[in-house]
Amino acid sequence: MKHVYLLVFVSLLALTERVLMKTTCGPGYSIDRTQCIDYDECEDEEVPICGDNAVCYNTNGSYYCHCQKGFNPPGNFKSDTPTKCQDINECSEYSIDCGPNASCQNTVGNYSCTCDTGYYPNNNAETFMDRQGVRCIDRNECEEDSGLCGINARCHNTPGSYYCTCASGFRLRSGQTNFTDPSTDSCETDKCYNTSICGEGFCNNSKDGHECVCKPGFTNYGQKQMKCTADICYNNKSICGEGSCKNSNDGHECVCKSGFTNHGHKQMKCTDINECDNSGFCGMNAICNNTVGSVYCTCAPGFRLRSGQTNFTDPSTDRCETDKCYADKSICGEGVCKNSNDGHECECNPGFTNYGHKQMKCTELKCDTCSNDLSKHPELTNIGSLMTKTYLSLSGKKELDGESFLKAFLDALDDLLSKKIKDNSAVIITQIFAIVESMLKLIGPMLNNNQTKMSANQTEVDMWVKWGGSPPDGPLMMSANSTQFTSNWKTATGKPHLGFTTAALLGYKSLEKSLNSYFDNLKKPENIKYEINSKVVTVVVSNAETKHLQEPVTLTFSHLKQMNVNHTCVFWDHELGDGGWSTRNCTTVRSDANETVCNCTHLSSFAVLMALYDIGYVYELHVITCVGLPISLICLLICIATFYLVRSIQCTRNTIHLHLCITLFIAYFIFLVGITRTENKVGCAVVAGMLHYFFLSAFCWMCLEGVQLFRMVVLVFNTTVRHIYLVAAGYGVPAVIVAISAAVNKDGYGTEQHCWLNLKDGFIWSFYGPVCVIVIVNVFFFLITIWKLAEKFSSLNPDLNNLRKIRTFTITAIAQMCVLGIMWVFGCFQFDEATLPMSYIFTILGCLQGVMMFVIHCCLSKQVRDEYVKYLASVSTPQKRKYSEFNSNQTSKSQTSKSVQNTGESSI
Structure with missing residues (x-):
């Protein structure tokens, strides 16, 4: 048991040690x-x-x-x-005071005081920190180092420093007064210290040693370090005569002026040179004139200097030539001859000019038009003023710029021609042509180039000028506005030769429109009328006699209209009273559809006339009109009765037919009765206004017919249009057009030949404009109708043979063309005089339009034919019911038919 406790204790001890070993410190x-x-x-x-x-x-x-x-x-x-x-920098941080002549020096972690340069501390220490008893005293560098300034120098001590100066008789090489570093500067002998070194001059020290500045009357001959001696040139002003005296090492030197010489002896006085001793000095035809120090040459009598000066000195730059003013007294004609740099210059007397060419003989300035009284024609005022200004400029002495005058004249002519020339203004045309001829004659000699071409808005001109003592010869050809003029320079010059010859061809770009009359002097049959078929041109030459030229001139005109008709060469005859076109002494050499060649024995303004047959007087057309119109009037009257009385066929489309027949009937009747009643201008204007209104009204009803056809083709149902809308479009629109036209140009109604719209000033387009629009619209509707009809014929009658289909389709197409007035397209060709066949077609179709409407809409309509048969039967058989009763009894049947027509109206 004890062993067990011991084992447990040992284990606990080991565990405790392990815990302690794992302890960590902070x-x-x-x-x-x-x-x-x-x-x-x-x-x-x-x-x-x-x-x-x-x-x-x-x-x-x-x-x-x-x-x-x-x-x-x-x-x-x-x-x-x-x-x-x-x-820490104690010197700056703590403001250490080291005392006078000392400064604070910072050290690492401390500081020290040191004496300034040129001072040392009284305690002989290099540095000190405590200034108690320590002071910095001046160091005498001159005593410490006797050779500090070098030789020939003296040392001068100053507080904290020193400086050196040179001893007497010495000077610093740098020219300074003192120095401190002998290694960079040194004292050398001062030559100016000896006052006699410069003689009669002042000695100045310089970098080169010394420099002598001489007193007045003395010189060192430019040698700065040389002693000053007496100046010969200064003391004897006349020693060199007409020359400048310069001092030299030999004493003096004479430099002669131009025109003087000392014959190569530098110290000898300068004398005059007689250049005239050289007999050829002035050259030929010159006289030498010697002067003191110079010479000049003059030209002998009959000669003059080319430069225009009176004398010269350098024959290589100027010479004497024949004096034309002296040799030929008539060289300037009626002017004064003056010599100039170019030879001579003619200054013309009043009434004479040389056209800005100074060497040309002065000739009499003739400008018959300049004396004309233009006050009666205000439109000629501006161009008349320009003509007078040009005339006066030619009489003056200033330089003339022909190109500028020509441009100004063309601009003024543009302004005049752009205005409307009134009727019966032959006098103004004559004046314009006379002014053009006079101005071109005046401007031609002012031009500098042989040929000048210039174009403006209304005119184009080709001008030639040739200068020379003898008349130019050879062919002359000019062109302007597609017209070519051919002659020779002999014809253009004439007699006498004035020293120049000019020729000009001026073409008018649009004057033929204003001159398409004034043909009274030309004999022509009753059925012939004339019209200008070329550009009008004016030909001018410097020859004064251009009424009867010995050789004819040739003009080739390009036609404005390429037509195979008779063309006649004419010119503007100024002798025909107020003026007019004439063929006198002009013959047509050759003419075709494109151009006409004319020969004339005089010069003026020319053009080409073409003889046109006036289709208005063609007998056959007159017969067609007189026969066709009454027939159409009868047919239109029957159509009016049919569409108005037969109720079974009444619908929107036939209502349009009714009003179309009424307007055509009235228009044809007025045309037949009053178109030639021109004896009464007021009545003629009324007739023209009524024709304008009723013909436009007829076309408006034709347009409504086209609109209705379009509605019937596109809209199968609800194609009925209210009657009030139809009347407003058919009668109101033409009334507005006629009212506006009459308000704008009431004189446009009635002409001398017919009671119709005036063709001038485009007034006829108040009728043809709306007509063209309506015809174009109806052509569109016509094509759609024909296309739809072709489809319906194929779908409704597939078993119908092709021949019957074509016949039916053709009759229907002609009917629509007649009603829509498309045959009036032929009337557009009446603007061209060479379309007599078109005139026959248009007259026949126009006169018989009423007949065609009766045949197609009445005779070829089975329903209308049945009504005619019933009406005739009721009239011829009294016991039967009357026509009116028949209509009333057929109401129930007609309602069905009418309803079909009012909705679809597909029966054409």
């Missing part, structure tokens, strides 16, 4: 068997734990550091903090 302590003891961090570390300049202090379980004296920061810290001991 920071700053270490385990000593079973105890925790303090760990001395300050001794065990191989490297001081507090760093440099610090002391480590151990404590129980820890430690702390403290900076040594003279280091920051104050207080305690540990090594694991970022704080480190830094040296």
Whole structure:
């Protein structure tokens, strides 16, 4: 049992030891068997734990550091903090006062005082900290080192320093007054110390040693270190005569002025040179004139200097040439000849001009149009003012710019031609052509280039000018606005030759529209009318006699309209009273559809006329109209009665047919009765207005027919339109158009030939505009209708033979074309005079439109034919029921038929 207790005790002891061995100590302590003891961090570390300049202090379980004296920061810290001991700069931190002539020097952990340069402490110590009894006294460098300044120098002590100066008779090499470092500067002999070294001058020290500045009247000949002696040039002003005296080593030297010489002897006085001793000095045709120190040349009589000067001195740059003003008194004509740099210059007298070319002979300035009274025509004021300004400029002396004048003239002409030229204004046209001819003659000689082409909005011009003493020769060709002019320079020049020849071809881009009249002087049959078929051109040359040329000129015109009709060459004849087109002395050489070639023996403004056959006077068309219209009136009257009285066929579409027949009947009747009643202008205007209204109304009903057909094809049901809407569209729309047209241009109704709309100024488009729109719309509806009809014929009658289908389809198509007014498309070709076949087609279809409506909508309609038979039967057999009774008895049957038509209206 004892052994058991012992075993238990031993086990408990071992367990207790194990527990004690696992015990851990806190920071700053270490385990000593079973105890925790303090760990001395300050001794065990191989490297001081507090760093440099610090002391480590151990404590129980820890430690702390403290900076040594003279280091920051104050207080305690540990090594694991970022704080480190830094040296304290006592000199700046504590403002250490080291006394006079001393300064504080910081050291690691401390400081010291040192004397300034040039001073030393009285205790002979190098440094000191306690200034008690210590002071810095001046060091006498001159006594300490007798050779401090070197030879020929004296030392001068100063508080804290010293300086050196040169002894008498010596000077610093650098030119300074004192120095401190003998190694960089030294004293040398002062030459200026000897006052006689510069003679009659002043000695100045310099880097090179010395420098002599001479007194007035003395010189050292530019040698600065040489003694000053008497100046010969200064004391004897006339020693060189007409030259400048310069001192030299030999005494003096004379430099002669231009035109003087001393013959190579430098010390000899300068005398004048006589250049005229050289007989060829001035060259040919010149006279030499000697002057003191110079010379000049003048030209002999009959000669002048090329430069225009009166004399010259250098024959290589100027020479004498023939004086044209002196040799030829008539060189300037009616002008004054003056010599110039270019040879001579002509200054013209009033009324004469040389067109800005100074060397050209002055000729009389002729401008017949300039004297015309243009005040009666305000539209010519601007271009007349420009013409006068050009005339005055030619009479002046200033330089002329022909291109600028030409551009200004074309701009003024543009402004004039862009305005509407009133009817019966042949006088204005004559004035315009006269002004153009005068201006081109005035501007031509002002141009600098041989050929000038210029274009504006309304005109295009091709101008030529040739200069020379003799007349130019050879062919002359110009072109403008698709017109070519061919002649020769001899014809353009004429006699006398003025020193130049000009030619101009001016084409008007749109003047032919304003000149499509004034044909009264031309003989023509009653059924012929003329129209200009080319651009109008004006030809001008410098030849004054152009009314009867010895050789004819040729003009080739391109046609505005390519037509194989008779063309006639004409010109604007100024001698026909107010002016007008004439064929006098102009022949047509060749003409085809594209161009016409003309030969004329005079010059003016030209054009080409084409003779057109006036289709309005064709007898056959007149017969067709007189026969066809009455027949159509009868047929339209029957159609009106049928559509109005036969109730069984009444529907929206036939209502449109009824009003279409009424408007066409009234329009045709007025046309047949009043179209030629032009003797009364007011009545003629009323007839034209009524025709305008009823024909437009007829087209509006045709448009409603097209709309209704479209509704019937697209909308199978509910195709009925209220009557009030139809009337408003059929009669209201044309009323508005006619009212606006009459308000804008009431004079557009009625012409001299017919009571219809005036073709001028586009007034006819107040009718043709709406008509074209309606025809285009109806063509669209027509194509849709034909397409749908073709489908229905194939689907409703599949067993019907092709021949009957084609016949039925063709008749139906013609009926729709007639009702829709599509045959009026042929009327659009009436603007072209070369469409006589179209005129026949249009006249026939137009006159017989009423007949076609009667045949298709009445005769070819089985329902209408049955009604006609019943009506005729009731009239011829009195005992039977009357037509009106028949209609009333058939009400029940007609209702069914009418309802079908009002909804579908598929029966065409």
